[in-house]
Amino acid sequence: MNKIEVLIISNKFDFTTDYVVLALRELKIPYVRINRDEFFNYSIKVFLEKEELHVDINGKVFVLSNETLKSIYYRAPTFIRSLDIPADPEEQLYKFQWASFIRNLIIFENAFWINNPVVTYRAENKLYQLKIAKQIGFKIPYTVVSNDGRLPAIKKETKYAIKTLDPGLLKTDDKEAFIYTNIVTGGELIKNNLRSAPVVIQEYLFPKLDIRVTVVGRKVFAVKILRQGKNIDGDWRRIKKEELEYIPIKLPDDISQLCINLVKKLGLIFGAIDLAFANEEYYFLEINPTGEWAWLVNSVNFPIHKEIAYLLAQGKDVR
């Protein structure tokens, strides 16, 4: 029996998780990684009376209890945004019942979560994020959500940034689509159909400098994002990787502190924040509680994985 201090919930092909696993090994912390796509290979038992979870992987039994488990690293979705409902009832049962099982691990109330899915569920909502960000002192772009482009504030010739409220993943037979942030004119908003779904309409910040801030507890990792040395008009994620540059920057202390405060206020430990620097001011755009970060380890050697592992090893919020 191996008493476990850190539980990692991920999937087999989430290579980002490997960085955290390897950092935990360096710290010699007993951990177990369970993958959502590997439950067939595990024997799992939850003893609710003792609040214990036993995971048997290849004959090796890992024991997790509310007494000894320090932390949980949660790399799994909170909202189910499934584009594929399996045809096979057996697969449907696997998908939805194991997803529920993972969510039910919130029984480990004493554990330190990065991030707790209950908290992530709330924090993923864009309007809520913007409201809280503004409340704590961030400047935010003027924002309207509507399914009707004929708004008093919308001017025909003016440009606006439009985006989805929820990640815009769509599917047809053999293709998928993603809706990034797009720049449109007021004329397009007035003329086009918005009725079937709400749209986030924001003040168009131009010129702007894109900044990605990754917060882990009290640590702030910030990069500016450029395209061949220049600021980017619109959504930087649309641009080919080869053309993007990530340059580490030090944010002003007050902005850095606001980022830490926002993550804390939302109840998170980890958050990937998008800022824009425009009109000589820092604007909060959004925060992703489940944002990717391995690209920053690879491109600019930010030790984000080590910071996550360190906090998991501590098992507490050290802010």
Place this chain on the structure above:
Amino acid sequence: MDAKHILLEKAFIYKNKQENTENENYVYDNSLGYWMKKDNGKPAVYDPEFSGPRTKKEDIETGEDQKGE
């Protein structure tokens, strides 16, 4: 009024590719919980020849951020 929603008009469309078909020189160790190179057991993510992590849309951020399955 045009029939198509403005967000659909602006959507970025890409082929629904099969993922995770590469990396055949690497193996995942179930009890250790990470990928390693078959011939020397070294961690895959620190091997320059290893191709992950990546996203379906070939972008940096949104494809594997645990928002969809």
